[in-house]
Amino acid sequence: MEENFNNENQEMINKKKVLTNALSISIGIVFSVVVLFALYIVVRPQVGNNSFNSKIFTEEQLERLEKAAQIIDDDFLYEYDKEKLIDGAIEGMVNSLDNVYTYYENEEEYQESLNSGANSNYVGIGVHLSYDKENDAIRVLGTVPNSPAEEVGIQAGDVILKVDDLMINIETYTEGVNAIRGEEGSKVKLAIKRNGELIEIEATRATITENNVTSEVIDDIGYIRVYAFDNGVFDQFKEAYETLRNKNIKGLIVDLRNNPGGYVKDTIDMLNLLLPKGDVLKLVDKKGNEKVYKTDSKNEINIPLTVLVNQNSASASEIFASAVKDSGKGVVIGTQTFGKGVVQYVERIKGHGAIDIVAAQYFTSSGVVIQDNGIEPNFVVEVEEELKNNQYITREKDTQLQKALDYIKEQM
Numbered sequence: 001m002e003e004n005f006n007n008e009n010q011e012m013i014n015k016k017k018v019l020t021n022a023l024s025i026s027i028g029i030v031f032s033v034v035v036l037f038a039l040y041i042v043v044r045p046q047v048g049n050n051s052f053n054s055k056i057f058t059e060e061q062l063e064r065l066e067k068a069a070q071i072i073d074d075d076f077l078y079e080y081d082k083e084k085l086i087d088g089a090i091e092g093m094v095n096s097l098d099n100v101y102t103y104y105e106n107e108e109e110y111q112e113s114l115n116s117g118a119n120s121n122y123v124g125i126g127v128h129l130s131y132d133k134e135n136d137a138i139r140v141l142g143t144v145p146n147s148p149a150e151e152v153g154i155q156a157g158d159v160i161l162k163v164d165d166l167m168i169n170i171e172t173y174t175e176g177v178n179a180i181r182g183e184e185g186s187k188v189k190l191a192i193k194r195n196g197e198l199i200e201i202e203a204t205r206a207t208i209t210e211n212n213v214t215s216e217v218i219d220d221i222g223y224i225r226v227y228a229f230d231n232g233v234f235d236q237f238k239e240a241y242e243t244l245r246n247k248n249i250k251g252l253i254v255d256l257r258n259n260p261g262g263y264v265k266d267t268i269d270m271l272n273l274l275l276p277k278g279d280v281l282k283l284v285d286k287k288g289n290e291k292v293y294k295t296d297s298k299n300e301i302n303i304p305l306t307v308l309v310n311q312n313s314a315s316a317s318e319i320f321a322s323a324v325k326d327s328g329k330g331v332v333i334g335t336q337t338f339g340k341g342v343v344q345y346v347e348r349i350k351g352h353g354a355i356d357i358v359a360a361q362y363f364t365s366s367g368v369v370i371q372d373n374g375i376e377p378n379f380v381v382e383v384e385e386e387l388k389n390n391q392y393i394t395r396e397k398d399t400q401l402q403k404a405l406d407y408i409k410e411q412m
Helices: 027-043 059-075 082-095 107-117 173-179 233-245 264-271 316-327 399-411
Strands: 103-105 121-124 127-132 137-143 159-163 187-194 197-204 206-209 213-218 221-226 252-255 278-285 290-295 305-309 331-334 342-348 354-364
Touching: 082 103, 082 354, 103 107, 137 173, 159 173, 213 233, 221 233, 221 399, 233 264, 252 399, 264 278, 264 290, 264 316, 278 316, 305 316, 305 399, 316 331, 316 354, 331 399
Parallel strands: 221 252, 252 305, 305 331
Antiparallel strands: 103 354, 121 206, 127 137, 137 159, 159 187, 187 197, 213 221, 278 290, 278 354, 342 354
16 A cells, blocks of 8 residues: 555456555553454344354354453553554454555544545655565655655665654554555655665655556657556546557557556456457355456557566556456566455455455456465566666666567567
């Protein structure tokens, strides 16, 4: 969720995806009251006797919950706020799943996320982020053009170990992502690991307005760079594509390197401008229910098409690249993609907050599981090691772009 963390960011299962907000409750409180939460929402109230009806817990588990809650209620020395205890307990239950894409928001945070989700502008430093499993930290997938992050030299591939005084791990990841945002003009210090070296960077927060598409013509070939699949990206892409077509381009390159993903609907709409009719993506939930996404375009592209990806291309970028590859309408060039292929949706809890939960995963039309695997390009092309995470590479050193240009010229 990047300040745009998961944007993942998704419009699946008829649920509205909301932006991540962290809940700062101490671990001690969380573990102390997790049993109380379960008692309140599952086993209460009693119905005229000492028996409880639960579809989740066994009788023995219910007895343990009742005993723990009774101890707290009878013997805890101080006054306590039961609503705060329940909020903390819900977060404890969700955290116990050890899944960085599943998290809890209390009611205040949920309402804030709805407001921020309705506004494409936000105050931050302009970075796209995801969880880095290998380092148990925050990984920078890319930066917003002309943002504070870009100005101070933050790069795709940077691993954020610390945000101000907050050490990052799987339990503090969401809090850390949100801590990068703040008031306009305020500063944030990041401890970053880059190529084995530890560096500290300070950035000044500003209002970020994302324009996610840029385009140009290179040797009669159209080039479209897509930085993220959100904030009206379909309209931006369509306008850029139509402008290039009006210039009689002989081929098209779509550059998705360092793109963290975004809305699946926009992704499918964009593919509809390029691909023939066919299956694009299959979504499968825990119960085995399937939803198949298709392209139905009558305006498929009739010029050579390539897609550029790298290790920081994630989520919707992987959907886009795999669809082009599987359709046979174009080829994918670059390196293995990031491997984020799960769906989150938001479930309200009786007007008291919500759980954003991983509920399904994607399969490409050829059957590839995107999660933890990524997409293998048709042509694996590396760039120089010191350039591989750069947002911008000079054309003469961009071996992946050069391969795409050469491929299209061969097809012309």
